[in-house]
Amino acid sequence: KAGVTQTPRYLIKTRGQQVTLSCSPISGHRSVSWYQQTPGQGLQFLFEYFSETQRNKGNFPGRFSGRQFSNSRSEMNVSTLELGDSALYLCASSLAGGTNQETQYFGPGTRLLVL
Amino acid sequence: GENVEQHPSTLSVQEGDSAVIKCTYSDSASNYFPWYKQELGKRPQLIIDIRSNVGEKKDQRIAVTLNKTAKHFSLHITETQPEDSAVYFCAARDSGTYKYIFGTGTRLKVLA
Numbered sequence A: 001k002a003g004v005t006q007t008p009r010y011l012i013k014t015r016g017q018q019v020t021l022s023c024s025p026i027s028g029h030r031s032v033s034w035y036q037q038t039p040g041q042g043l044q045f046l047f048e049y050f051s052e053t054q055r056n057k058g059n060f061p062g063r064f065s066g067r068q069f070s071n072s073r074s075e076m077n078v079s080t081l082e083l084g085d086s087a088l089y090l091c092a093s094s095l096a097g098g099t100n101q102e103t104q105y106f107g108p109g110t111r112l113l114v115l
Numbered sequence B: 001g002e003n004v005e006q007h008p009s010t011l012s013v014q015e016g017d018s019a020v021i022k023c024t025y026s027d028s029a030s031n032y033f034p035w036y037k038q039e040l041g042k043r044p045q046l047i048i049d050i051r052s053n054v055g056e057k058k059d060q061r062i063a064v065t066l067n068k069t070a071k072h073f074s075l076h077i078t079e080t081q082p083e084d085s086a087v088y089f090c091a092a093r094d095s096g097t098y099k100y101i102f103g104t105g106t107r108l109k110v111l112a
Helices: none
Strands: A005-007 A010-013 A019-024 A031-038 A042-050 A053-057 A064-068 A074-078 A087-094 A110-114 B004-007 B010-014 B019-025 B030-038 B045-051 B056-059 B062-067 B072-077 B086-094 B100-102 B106-111
Touching: A005 A087, A010 A019, A019 A087, A019 A110, A031 A074, A042 A064, A042 A074, A042 B086, A042 B100, A074 A087, B004 B086, B010 B019, B019 B030, B019 B086, B019 B106, B030 B062, B045 B056, B045 B062, B072 B086
Parallel strands: A010 A110, B010 B106
Antiparallel strands: A005 A019, A019 A074, A031 A042, A031 A087, A042 A053, A064 A074, A087 A110, B004 B019, B019 B072, B030 B045, B030 B086, B056 B062, B062 B072, B086 B100, B086 B106
16 A cells, blocks of 8 residues: 655745645545644644544644545645744544554655745 | 653664653653654654553664653664664554644764
8 A cells, every 4th residue: 555645845935924734545445634743843743634624733823723624635734834833744644532542654755944 | 731751852862772852741642652763854753652541662673652641752772773863752542633743853863
């Protein structure tokens, strides 16, 4: 099976712009989670989508939003970009969530630079 | 709220020595504990995981132990090699919400 893919891999934006990142999960996986990774901050959970519904949400401002499509592909959007949004954005997919279906597999990430 | 503390933040060991990384979680509903290895410029890769009904799990040079009473779990790497150098993340998953909380990572350096 193909792994988790993310597009684009790199992005440069300026403050105030908005950006949309895309994540295609492993075939058959219905859960997609998004994380922000910055040096020294580890992996900060943004949100999780399961069957087109947001199932969990982290502590990020409303400028960060996401959605999931019927084919389980997910997008996240960041509006009114700030310098502090510069980070590696990782998505991870898993089968569903129950026992023995928890394992998350990460995509390669999208590196966003806000100037 | 849920929290996972990971220690140490950096760890240097001589090649061939053992390395131990420890994590403590706060949510007693957590029931799944994966460990990820992230090499520079690459995605996190799952290296081992453990569920709450198991106390220890081994896979060659890697082992994970879980103490549910104390709410902590540890990663043990024996006979370390230079290619073990990376950042290691622990995580805990809540059995009710399915939410993952990650530790802040440990940068392991194996000195040849």
